[in-house]
Amino acid sequence: MNDDERVMIVAVVDETFDIARHHGFYPSPISYERATEPASYLALYRTAPQSAITHYAPIEDRFEDGGSHADIDWFDRLIGSRSSDETAMVFRLGDLTPLDRPVVNDTDGVRGAWYATLDALEAATDLSELEP
Numbered sequence: 806m807n808d809d810e811r812v813m814i815v816a817v818v819d820e821t822f823d824i825a826r827h828h829g830f831y832p833s834p835i836s837y838e839r840a841t842e843p844a845s846y847l848a849l850y851r852t853a854p855q856s857a858i859t860h861y862a863p864i865e866d867r868f869e870d871g872g873s874h875a876d877i878d879w880f881d882r883l884i885g886s887r888s889s890d891e892t893a894m895v896f897r898l899g900d901l902t903p904l905d906r907p908v909v910n911d912t913d914g915v916r917g918a919w920y921a922t923l924d925a926l927e928a929a930t931d932l933s934e935l936e937p
Contacts, residue, residue: 810846810923811922812921812925814915814921814935815833822851825860832870832874832879832893833893833894835893837918838917838918841894842918845923847861847862848861849861850932858908860903862901864896865898867896869893869894874895908930914932919936920937
């Protein structure tokens, strides 16, 4: 898989989606494997009620942060509630792009991080076409 086209697919709740859309970043606990995996894009699998991958964005940068990034309080809700990590890996994103058609859930949804190419993401209609 070409790293220039590698897409990391992650599940997000509405709050995390809104942070990506309005503030341009996605945080992950530093201990999660996805914190260090190479990827050029981040795709957002939105949980209920969408239950689909609806948007993606280029990853412009990634850096460790303990909650000081951005002018909103995000660390305890998005990281502290999921892990005992004291820092997060923050993915700074370019503009979110809606997929021409969402990739709908026909399996058990996205757990952890999945990886695909940008071409595969854009061609898929169902999650089973991208399932690791």
